[in-house]
Amino acid sequence: MTTTAYEIDHLSFKYHDKDVVDIDHYQIIAGETLALVGPNGSGKSTLLNLLSFLSAPAAGEVRFFGESVRPNTQSGFRRRVGYLQQHPYLFNTTVIENIELGLKLRKVNRELRHARAQNIIEQLNLGMLANKRAHELSGGEIQKVALARALVLEPEVLIFDEPFTYLDKSFSGELEKLLVSIHENRTQTIIFSSHDHLRAQVIADRVCCIHHGKLTEELHVNLLHGKYSRALGIFHTGNIDIKISEAPDDVDIVAIEPTQIVLSRTELDSSMRNRFRGEVIALHARNDHIEVTVQTGEVFQVIITRSALDDLAVTIGSPVWVSFKSSAIRILR
Amino acid sequence: MNYFAQSFTDAIQLILKLDYELFFVVWISLKISLLSVMIASVLSVPLGLLIASSKFRGKVILQNILNTLMALPTVVVGLLVFGLLSRQGPLGEWGLLYTQAAIVMGQSILIIPIVLNMVISAANTADPRIRLTSIALGADRFQQNLIFINEVRFAVLAAIVAAFGRAIGEVGVAMMLGGNIEGYTRTMTTAIALETSKGEFEFALALGVLLLLAAFAVNVFLEKFQKLNK
Numbered sequence: 001m002t003t004t005a006y007e008i009d010h011l012s013f014k015y016h017d018k019d020v021v022d023i024d025h026y027q028i029i030a031g032e033t034l035a036l037v038g039p040n041g042s043g044k045s046t047l048l049n050l051l052s053f054l055s056a057p058a059a060g061e062v063r064f065f066g067e068s069v070r071p072n073t074q075s076g077f078r079r080r081v082g083y084l085q086q087h088p089y090l091f092n093t094t095v096i097e098n099i100e101l102g103l104k105l106r107k108v109n110r111e112l113r114h115a116r117a118q119n120i121i122e123q124l125n126l127g128m129l130a131n132k133r134a135h136e137l138s139g140g141e142i143q144k145v146a147l148a149r150a151l152v153l154e155p156e157v158l159i160f161d162e163p164f165t166y167l168d169k170s171f172s173g174e175l176e177k178l179l180v181s182i183h184e185n186r187t188q189t190i191i192f193s194s195h196d197h198l199r200a201q202v203i204a205d206r207v208c209c210i211h212h213g214k215l216t217e218e219l220h221v222n223l224l225h226g227k228y229s230r231a232l233g234i235f236h237t238g239n240i241d242i243k244i245s246e247a248p249d250d251v252d253i254v255a256i257e258p259t260q261i262v263l264s265r266t267e268l269d270s271s272m273r274n275r276f277r278g279e280v281i282a283l284h285a286r287n288d289h290i291e292v293t294v295q296t297g298e299v300f301q302v303i304i305t306r307s308a309l310d311d312l313a314v315t316i317g318s319p320v321w322v323s324f325k326s327s328a329i330r331i332l333r
Numbered sequence: 334m335n336y337f338a339q340s341f342t343d344a345i346q347l348i349l350k351l352d353y354e355l356f357f358v359v360w361i362s363l364k365i366s367l368l369s370v371m372i373a374s375v376l377s378v379p380l381g382l383l384i385a386s387s388k389f390r391g392k393v394i395l396q397n398i399l400n401t402l403m404a405l406p407t408v409v410v411g412l413l414v415f416g417l418l419s420r421q422g423p424l425g426e427w428g429l430l431y432t433q434a435a436i437v438m439g440q441s442i443l444i445i446p447i448v449l450n451m452v453i454s455a456a457n458t459a460d461p462r463i464r465l466t467s468i469a470l471g472a473d474r475f476q477q478n479l480i481f482i483n484e485v486r487f488a489v490l491a492a493i494v495a496a497f498g499r500a501i502g503e504v505g506v507a508m509m510l511g512g513n514i515e516g517y518t519r520t521m522t523t524a525i526a527l528e529t530s531k532g533e534f535e536f537a538l539a540l541g542v543l544l545l546l547a548a549f550a551v552n553v554f555l556e557k558f559q560k561l562n563k
Binding site for chain 1: 460462463465466468469470471472473476480483484562
């Protein structure tokens with residue numbers, strides 16, 4: 001039987017009278033790794049704060065492992081969740097003292113505290129840093145120590161707010177592996193937010209999109225903000241004009257399906273109405289496919305097969321054409 | 334110039350001889366000022382954190398008033414507390430006038446705005462992630478405050494040191510409320526004023542040197558503490 005870590009009902013959180021989070025019903029299964037994907041300002045961090053019990057909802061209910069969490073009881077539940085901020089803060093003490101702090105607050109005795117901290121330090125390879133003071137660490141090291149500080153508490157749920165955003169490439173890869181290994185070796189539920197849905201897909205069991213505070217299981221990449229002009233049948237992003245045949249007037253965001261974008265070296269003479277000239281700015285191999293990032297004025301992520309890449313023979317800097325049909329455009333509301 | 338040089342040499346000799354009378358005055362001064370600083374800190378540090386973390390009407394005005402009170406003339410405090418403690422005053426029955434307790438009271442009132450103001454501004458400029466991180470690590474309200482004070486400890490200590498400097502160097506409160514009674518309420522500053530007027534320049538100068546040394550020692554301590562914690 002599967003256990004539910006979180007069960008959310010009619011949850012809402014308002015900021016300046018505006019719904020920042022508004023969820024009808026959602027379940028997070030215990031032990032799963034869930035990625036929360038959405039653009040900046042979509043409500044990711046607010047939702048993670050609610051799930052970490054750092055803030056109380058305006059309305060609705062959260063059940064944590066079957067127990068109903070009320071604003072007056074949420075501090076007790078808070079200790080069962082490990083939360084890693086986007087920009088973690090380390091206290092002005094040594095690394096080891098930072099790692100042990102949460103245990104100290106829980107009145108764990110000195111020997112046990114030390115043993116658990118040492119264990120996590122070995123796991124995350126932090127031995128060299130243990131006696132350094134927090135302000136002597138680099139950005140990546142701070143992130144790692146903050147991760148150790150959360151892991152050492154062995155919480156039932158681990159929540160990471162945009163763990164990859166401000167890290168350099170090498171450490172970001174390391175953290176990715178670390179998250180996968182935490183998931184493999186432990187039974188914890190992991191929830192992390194990201195604006196990179198492809199990376200989220202690689203790491204997570206399930207990816208959930210958040211848009212204007214609402215959750216959906218559908219994936220949205222290539223999110224473009226703009227204004228729709230019904231008379232012209234054009235969605236203006238400010239950088240490019242996308243032809244959409246039919247859409248409601250108040251559309252302000254669309255998503256282009258990355259598998260339905262065609263890449264070519266020359267402009268295609270086809271029925272695809274949207275054709276943009278651009279340049280390849282990044283190439284990433286993901287499992288059996290390749291993610292090509294193209295700058296056309298707007299950045300598009302395109303997923304193609306390895307053989308398609310070989311046929312195209314593009315590298316970073318190559319000029320390419322991005323083409324897609326109106327049917328590849330998903331209108332978000 | 335000879336007079337000054339001679340007095341200075343005599344003053345140093347008094348210090349080196351560990352003159353009892355001289356060091357007794359120093360002891361009384363330190364006792365009174367440290368006590369005032371302790372009282373002011375115990376009241377102002379938690380109150381400052383509370384003010385900084387709460388939102389209420391008139392907060393800006395309160396901070397402006399506190400800023401003004403930082404420059405409170407010592408004689409004004411002396412005058413006000415004198416009015417309270419004098420025989421006809423509302424607290425006249427306590428019989429505190431011309432006691433060490435009266436000076437402690439006056440000095441505490443004098444330095445509370447300093448500690449309060451410096452703690453509020455330290456708390457206002459502190460990293461907002463301190464509180465969030467401590468909450469996320471499972472700290473209860475009391476533990477959150479302890480962690481917070483620990484994070485802003487340098488600023489809090491600087492406030493306490495500044496308050497100590499103001500207390501030990503002030504003369505108005507000690508003179509008006511202590512009455513400069515020898516061996517009881519005579520502090521370094523009141524003794525300096527008296528001895529100079531009596532022509533005992535070297536004694537006054539010796540006290541002046543010790544006063545500066547006390548201030549210097551406190552600053553060295555603060556600097557060492559900061560280095561030790563970096």
